[in-house]
Amino acid sequence: MNGETDHDRLIQAVARTRDREAFAALFDHFAPRLKAYLMRSGAPPAAADDFAQDAMLTVWRKAELFDPARARAATWIFTIARNRRIDVMRRDGRVLPAPELNLGEIEPERPDDLFQTREDETRVRSALRNLKPDQIEVIQLAFFQDLTHAEVAQSLALPLGTVKSRIRNAMIKLRSLLDQPVGEHS
The missing domain is CATH 1.10.1740.10 (RNA polymerase sigma factor, region 2, helix turn helix motif)
Incomplete structure (x- = not known):
């Protein structure tokens, strides 16, 4: 620490x-x-x-x-x-929902950047919806809450290797989804 x-x-x-x-x-x-x-x-x-x-x-x-x-x-x-x-x-026997991710506010400098930023954000959100809930959870903690992999592991009571594997697999899937032409994974 x-x-x-x-x-x-x-x-x-x-x-x-x-x-x-x-x-x-x-x-x-x-x-x-x-x-x-x-x-x-x-x-x-x-x-x-x-x-x-x-x-x-x-x-x-x-x-x-x-x-x-x-x-x-x-x-x-x-x-x-x-x-x-x-x-x-x-x-209560309920299914755990996938966590919602907050991508934060991005302030582009030019109007055409605003359009591109919104389009990129939409693509990323769409790609994230295709991840498993456990992958979304580790991505949220590691990238959006800025926790280290060790802190994510402790927070979720998981082995460090499991956390690293989930993050790696999520990033591979995201990269694959984001490399597809727009509209193919929505």
Whole structure:
């Protein structure tokens, strides 16, 4: 890890002394981000809000289990939320939806660049829809949430080799799909 973050220290304060101010700061920062992440993963807004609150309650109850040498606070907290949602969906017998990817905002400089950017974004989104959900998940964490492969492995409780293999296979499939003429994989 790159050293402790402020969020790491806040979780440790919750673990040591049940510091309510530290927890409030964590809640204010992470609850809206968890809700947005869960909504992008297919949860309806009310359910995403419930999962986010449940995850933060787990942070309060299990803060002493956090180890900043193994993961950053954000990775640990997002993993809790993701795992809670998966547990509930499995318990209810529902199929896990493929996570939605946020490609972010791109601001081209010229009007013709705007058209090309939108066309490229549409092609990438279309290609991503052709990946398996487990491939989408590793791509999202590695490229859109900027986690290292080791952090992705820890976040998903998978072996590092499995994560690397999924990313490699996803990239090969994406390259193949994006090399096709427009409209062939939609």
